[in-house]
Amino acid sequence: FDSEREGTLALWRVSSSGGTPTRMTVGTGLESGPSVSRDGSRLAYTTGGAIWELAILDRESGSEAGVSGVRGSPLPAMAPDGSRIVYASSLWGRTCELWEQQIANGVPSGSPRRLVIQQGDASNPAYSPDGRWIAYYQIAEGRRDIWITRAEGGTPIRFTEHPSSDILPAWSPDGSMLAFVSERGGSEDIWVAPVQDGRRAGEPRRVTSGAVSTQAPAWSPDGSLISFIGVNEKGREVWIVPADGGAGECQLTEGANAHRVRWDALTGEILMSAVCRGNAREIWTVSPRDGKVALWEPRMIFGSTNATGLFDLSHDGRLVVFTREVLEGDIWVLESEAGDY
Secondary structure, three states: OEEOOOOOOEEEEOOOOOOOOEEOOOOOOOEEEEEEOOOOOEEEEEEEEEEEEEEEEEOOOOOEEEEOOOOOOOOOEEOOOOOEEEEEEOOOOOOOEEEEEEEEOOEEEEEEEEOOOOOOEEEEEEEOOOOOEEEEEEEEOOEEEEEEEEOOOOOOEEOOOOOOOEEEEEEOOOOOEEEEEEOOOOOOEEEEEEEEOOEEOOOOEEOOOOOOEEEEEEEOOOOOEEEEEEEEOOEEEEEEEEOOOOOOOEEOOOOOOOOEEEEOOOOOOEEEEEOOOOOOEEEEEEOOOOOOEEEOOOOOEEEOOOOOOOEEEOOOOOEEEEEEEEEEEEEEEEEOOOOOO
């Protein structure tokens, strides 16, 4: 059988009468799917899995460019003017750090630049509407807190200090508010706090009611609504809530298996990475008025139904940065003269 019991997916064996399992394969993984031939002389299995590529799509020309030097799932964000992207990557080791890549004419220009040197792992960066600031959350010593740094780099400023986890920051269109997901109220809800010059300028207030666990908040272009992924026993759907929290949240989709949402500033529609039909995760549009769903054009596929579907776009909608799942692997065969492995 295959198991991750020692930190990597490998093949293990155990007596049919029970006992202590022992590891069979000692490769780097991922080794899975063991199948023994009828005479017991051969054992076939597969190696490999998903890796993540980071790409930039120019919707006007249809051209696509890859971003090199990325390790892990990079969690990208696009500057509003499309001039650069920021992403989290473990390029220099196991710690996930923020990196910036300049963009010229829709393609990467020059080498990536490390933005922040900080203990722990950086995650889910987001540019302010004027492109001057980057909000993100940092995982360190078991804590998750929101931080803000200048886009050109420098000393990060701590935005939240609550003992509960604060994650997934999102800027309001005018840059005066920061929404984030927090457990400080006893459930995963969206909270909003004022921000000025990269610092919190007031106390956070709760926007959602705890009806569903919230993820990935995104503001509407006029700042009146916040869209998010609501997670419960029925799945992962797109929801909206008034930014002041007054009228309560409303579910828009059903059966979407959505992962991320953004707003199209030109059309006012919600963009979601979801699996609505078929066996692929793609970008779909969702009407905030009636929940009507349609494929976004040009069609953009992240990968299989397990793909993360992380993406962001420039304010004019021309450039899209996204992660793509690439499945790699081989079939291996072990031979045994004694029929034992």
